[in-house]
Amino acid sequence: NAGVTQTPKFRVLKTGQSMTLLCAQDMNHEYMYWYRQDPGMGLRLIHYSVGEGTTAKGEVPDGYNVSRLKKQNFLLGLESAAPSQTSVYFCASSYSPPGAGETQYFGPGTRLLVL
Amino acid sequence: GQNIDQPTEMTATEGAIVQINCTYQTSGFNGLFWYQQHAGEAPTFLSYNVLDGLEEKGRFSSFLSRSKGYSYLLLKELQMKDSASYLCAAVAYGQNFVFGPGTRLSVLP
Numbered sequence: 487n488a489g490v491t492q493t494p495k496f497r498v499l500k501t502g503q504s505m506t507l508l509c510a511q512d513m514n515h516e517y518m519y520w521y522r523q524d525p526g527m528g529l530r531l532i533h534y535s536v537g538e539g540t541t542a543k544g545e546v547p548d549g550y551n552v553s554r555l556k557k558q559n560f561l562l563g564l565e566s567a568a569p570s571q572t573s574v575y576f577c578a579s580s581y582s583p584p585g586a587g588e589t590q591y592f593g594p595g596t597r598l599l600v601l
Numbered sequence: 602g603q604n605i606d607q608p609t610e611m612t613a614t615e616g617a618i619v620q621i622n623c624t625y626q627t628s629g630f631n632g633l634f635w636y637q638q639h640a641g642e643a644p645t646f647l648s649y650n651v652l653d654g655l656e657e658k659g660r661f662s663s664f665l666s667r668s669k670g671y672s673y674l675l676l677k678e679l680q681m682k683d684s685a686s687y688l689c690a691a692v693a694y695g696q697n698f699v700f701g702p703g704t705r706l707s708v709l710p
Contacts, residue, residue, distance in 0.1 A: 528700040585631050585694050592643035
């Protein structure tokens, strides 16, 4: 099993450009999450999904959109990138909801630099 | 609201014991996770506490006091490979994980 994979690993964008980050998991998990990690601020939830075809906003959703057309994939889109979106983005998945006491499994991360 | 705090950085010597603290204020608290994250890598699960007390897993132990809103991760017999960031995350009923800022641990020879 590959677990959780993310593409690309690293990307440089100019302000105003768009891009899509892809997350895939092969564990048949219902729940998927997108986080961003910035120095000194820990992991912050951007959007999440509780199943195929569903999405919901997290703590910092502005400037991002997501889609979950297939159970195994969770896409994060930036329509018009801004320097404030420079960050490391982590995707995670879990079989049960967060309050059930099960860990989330994280992908290797995507490093995004917006100039 | 939710608030979680950890020390930013800690330094310890190889072979020693180190305790990393985490304090939280979480409505509807239902458990606390600890993750290890090496530089440039993904967080990986270390432990989960939902009841008060100490959970031991080899060199790593985690403690929880629900009444005090306090947890700690105890690392024994430190090794160089334990140099990493350690993240605590609180979870509440019906809510998503809330992560602390992480503690960067440096293990010196």
